[in-house]
């Protein structure tokens with residue numbers, strides 16, 4: 001069911017929107033959620049939104065700019081399943097801030113009915129595409145599929161993916177799957193010092209015979225509460241894994257796990273594309289050296305061109321304080337993304353990898369561990385008032 005929920009105090013706005021969709025055929029359900037004056041009311045407002053169905057939220061018209069942005073941010077944090085559209089004056093600064101706060105579209109005052117219908121239909125299409133991408137498992141809006149990708153090898157994907165998974169499992173033990181899509185040289189098993197009996201190759205080969213209950217047999221448990229699906233034992237096995245098989249693996253796991261963290265190989269290969277296609281969130285990683293930053297710029301363009309810009313993007317800058325390369329501010333300017341996670345250059349990351357013991361466990365007070373654990377909290381259900389916005393493009 002498609003629903004358009006309007007957050008506005010303008011009486012009759014719901015009838016205006018309903019009228020736009022009268023024909024042909026039944027349009028979406030349209031409802032208005034009125035506001036109370038209080039700022040702390042955003043939680044109540046979000047709780048009043050429909051819990052199921054394809055929900056587009058129209059924020060405004062008639063709201064004060066900062067209030068609209070606060071609502072957009074809270075929606076972005078609390079209800080990643082919905083798509084929001086802002087009805088407000090479209091000066092460039094407001095547009096930029098609205099997009100950064102999570103709005104998918106903007107409707108300026110005086111928009112013609114066709115334009116309103118086009119923007120709202122586009123928002124409904126985005127939800128439908130996401131639902132298909134997630135294999136119809138979006139019944140729990142807090143489910144997240146996080147694809148960790150980078151244009152170059154060695155940027156720290158496996159280190160960050162493993163630490164992030166363990167940090168998430170601290171809050172949600174048993175609900176985190178860490179999946180190795182580095183099909184030739186995957187090292188998730190070393191990052192967590194695991195000895196997998198079965199791997200992603202076995203799961204993919206088992207095909208239809210595996211369901212959401214039996215899938216756990218292919219995973220290797222880690223004491224933190226993470227279940228790892230390790231990469232194939234031999235690189236040659238990678239050739240037997242098709243994109244369809246990999247997509248099925250994610251869909252199967254998303255029936256059983258709230259969080260799926262997918263580590264990928266360096267460069268955007270087919271497996272990384274499958275991961276991003278199924279992802280709610282894409283973690284783009286680079287270090288500060290110029291080739292790495294240039295490669296990320298090109299990756300951003302390429303991912304935008306293939307329509308992956310409707311995912312939540314998070315830019316992760318590793319070795320952010322390395323003496324070589326650009327400083328964080330230059331990187332941010334060059335890439336055009338806010339930096340959502342900065343991990344310092346530190347020996348303990350290398351040691352942790354060598355010892356198979358993620359820093360969030362082995363050295364939780366270290367700046368690197370704190371940074372990753374702090375970032376992980378973005379994905380946990382949190383009180384609205386203390387939430388931060390999810391990473392978004394800054395331009």
Ligand SMILES: Nc1ncnc2c1ncn2[C@@H]1O[C@H](COP(=O)(O)OP(=O)(O)OP(=O)(O)O)[C@@H](O)[C@H]1O
Nearest residue numbers: 153154155156157158159266344345346349350353
């Ligand atoms: N912030 C950091 N400080 C110091 N060393 C780090 C940091 N992050 C990662 N490393 C080290 O850099 C090396 C590469 O990291 P990692 O294996 O996580 O990168 P990757 O992107 O997964 O590489 P690949 O593309 O080969 O899969 C490892 O030895 C790791 O311990």
Ligand SMILES: [Mg+2]
Nearest residue numbers: 157158182187
């Ligand atoms: Mg790796």
